[in-house]
Amino acid sequence: MNPVLTAIQVLLFPGLSFILSYTLYAEWLSRKTVARLQNRTGPLHTGWQGILQPIADFIKLIVKEDITPAAAEAVVFNIVPIFIFAIPLAATFLIPIQNITTLWGYQPVAAFEGDLIMVLFLMSLTVLAVFLAGWSSGNLFGAVGATRVAFMMLAYEIPLGLVAISPAIMARSLSIVKIVDWQVAGVQNFLANPTLPGFLLGVVMFIGFAIYTICLLAELEMRPFDMSEAETEIVHGWQVEYSGVKLALIRSGHDVKMVLAAGLLTSLYLGGPTGPVLPPIVWFIIKTSACIIVLSNLSALFARFRIDQMVTGAWKYLVPLAVLQVMATVALSGVI
């Protein structure tokens, strides 16, 4: 392996630089979508249609005063924002985007057999970091927010893991790239030779997509699942004591998580960065943008749930539905 090529891949494209600028775009897109749905204009003044607003906000937060409360566990409190930012960023290296050596390749920077498990593990780890952030801030609202994050994780983590595994069962691999390859081959087969099991599999996979989207909304703490930072109830919950650079990192971490979520949805259910005519990078941008618009649309559509409603709802409907989805997938994998 060429070390220069690896460095370019990690640092420039499709690594750090690309992902970070893409997160800024994702935040802008999300804010703009929600604003238009809410009959507002959203950011307008910085750059074309306010597209530079996320970077302006980031710079503004960096120059603000950085306070560590006296009641906080200083070490944990100061380290955790870095984890909140870095862990999802590490996971994005496992998402197939684009090769720089070949135009049509989409091998991720750090792919290996079983990287799907790695991504799921990293996503759960960010929740732990968020919990520590709220708990260490020495604030009652922070503590309540942290416990709510933990409760939410108990609710959505199991359906999230289940429906992420069902494409892997069909592809008979835990590698995200191989799942994408299987989807491409499967769609081509189906178009060439449409069969009933193939159609049923499409329906089952759509249910999986829906469950996964709902779980990702909860994972991203977006409405209607933003009770961990509900501003009218617990004043931004676990983030309440953060300011300055740390808040900037936390907010960027949220954006990275959003890109990661959109990337996972794309890779596991929408055929990854593949499509006719255009190279993978373009399809990646089109598909993840669509996912971000869907997520933002959902978050503008509902009122916030209460934590008990969310947990019971997840266990009553999401978990059984996810189990059924996996069972249907297993049954169909025998036929196809």
Add this chain to the structure above:
Amino acid sequence: MSDRQFVIPIGPQHPALKEPESFYFTVDGETVIDVEPRIGYNHRGIEKAMEVRNYTQNLYITERVCGICSNAHQTAYTGSVEEAGGIEIPERAKYIRVFVQELERLHSHLLWLGVAAHEIGFDTLFYYVWRDREIVMNLLEEISGNRCNYAMPTIGGVRRDLNKDNFPRWHKLIDTVYERTEYYIKVASTEQTILDRAIGVGYLGKSDMIKLSGAGPNARCSGVPCDIRKTTPYLVYDQLDFEHIVVDNGDVLGQVLVRALEVLESCKILKQVMDTIPEGEIKIKFGPLNKVPEGEASYLVEAQRGELIHYTISDGKNMPFRHKIRAPTMGNIPSLVERLKGGYIADIPIVLAGIDPCFSCTDRMVFYDEGKDKKWSWDETQLRKYRKEWFEK
């Protein structure tokens, strides 16, 4: 208190509270066990200030008791002074007072619907409702020149006339508000995420509500018919045709419904006023040097939050001898405490906002800590003694 319970302070500064007021919540996990309200952060000495200013100056003070129900306060103040002094105002002035009061009710109820949506985390509805509220705000600005504090009633009538040429256009604007509100009622009573947060939340039954003597939409949502416009009509409300809105849900959904249905009724009243308003004077002069004849009177107004009482004593001078204000939120706090108990932390903001609290209206008197001997209330002799000591000092 067991080790599972802890106290969460909400306020004096908190995003769910638009005005400074403090509540101590004893919670067990996510469940509220007990609530201790603390009022008095907003005491501004308004009643005392009114005793040393003349009746015209007091118009401006009463208007600033509250930002949202400024016109209700002014209507009640002018009404009580006119009744104390035996001043009869022209018929057209009464209609104009009703018109502005109902417009104010529209804007206040629409504001509340938006705030309630925001409290349950439904910002999309919040932005939509507030967009439509702008129609009402623009109408008020067109009539009075201001978006709040309209300065319309004055002692002996109103200060500005309504222009008949504008009525057809205003009819159309009010029709728009009516249609949009019907749509919001449909959304609020069918959208599942709203119903999940509203049904059974902050419930208080009719008998409890009567015991705790709530007022306004807060009481009417629990099935207590208490609309002053119907029970003891003032101005020209007895000549207008509108429904007495009472629902018996008793929860947050009931409060949404009462207010939304009242918006519809207010629209009807506005249209009737425009159709039936008589020609004539809008204002009469009273007394030499603005002196109000001797007398005392209390005047009840159905403000947006409920029953608003102004009580004035005139001793024949151009200043009131005593003026007492009792705002509806004061009467709603005991029932609010009952509504909050047994609920979840997540429901605190919406139940709090549910009574449409206006704490700056409420704070008329503060608790006084006299050394170690804590006095919670004063009777008249103690008040007189305190006043004597204060002025002889």
